[in-house]
Amino acid sequence: MDAEGDYHRQVHREIVQTPVDRFHRPDLLPLTSRIHTRPILEYASREELRKVSHHIMKKAGNLNLLAASIKDTLIDLAAGNYRTLMMFAGKRLMAACERDITQIEEKVYFEFRNTRAPKLSA
Numbered sequence: 059m060d061a062e063g064d065y066h067r068q069v070h071r072e073i074v075q076t077p078v079d080r081f082h083r084p085d086l087l088p089l090t091s092r093i094h095t096r097p098i099l100e101y102a103s104r105e106e107l108r109k110v111s112h113h114i115m116k117k118a119g120n121l122n123l124l125a126a127s128i129k130d131t132l133i134d135l136a137a138g139n140y141r142t143l144m145m146f147a148g149k150r151l152m153a154a155c156e157r158d159i160t161q162i163e164e165k166v167y168f169e170f171r172n173t174r175a176p177k178l179s180a
Contacts, residue, residue, distance in 0.1 A: 101138035108133060110140060111147065123151070125163040 102110075111133065115123045124132070124147065132150070136143035153170040154162050 128167050
């Protein structure tokens with residue numbers, strides 16, 4: 059093999075190899091477990107948030123879990139953020155599960171909003 063061919067193979071290997079792949083060496087394995095990626099998501103439209111909430115409720119097995127007005131309220135509060143929408147919906151779902159309620163409607167939503175988290179003692 060000539061030096062130029064070796065050089066091109068090395069360059070190709072460096073380009074194709076992702077930064078995390080470079081840590082898959084026995085001496086660097088502890089670092090690999092600490093490297094996490096976080097996707098950067100763009101602002102989601104109301105329609106996109108509506109679609110994802112529909113998909114999640116379908117997967118959960120209950121399309122009527124959230125009343126339409128509550129779904130719209132949560133989508134507005136999420137302000138285009140998928141993670142925020144899932145967090146808000148998850149908290150309401152937990153409150154509904156604690157009360158053994160099959161559909162989250164206005165009454166449950168406002169009861170949940172008016173409850174305060176218990177204060178931690180110092």
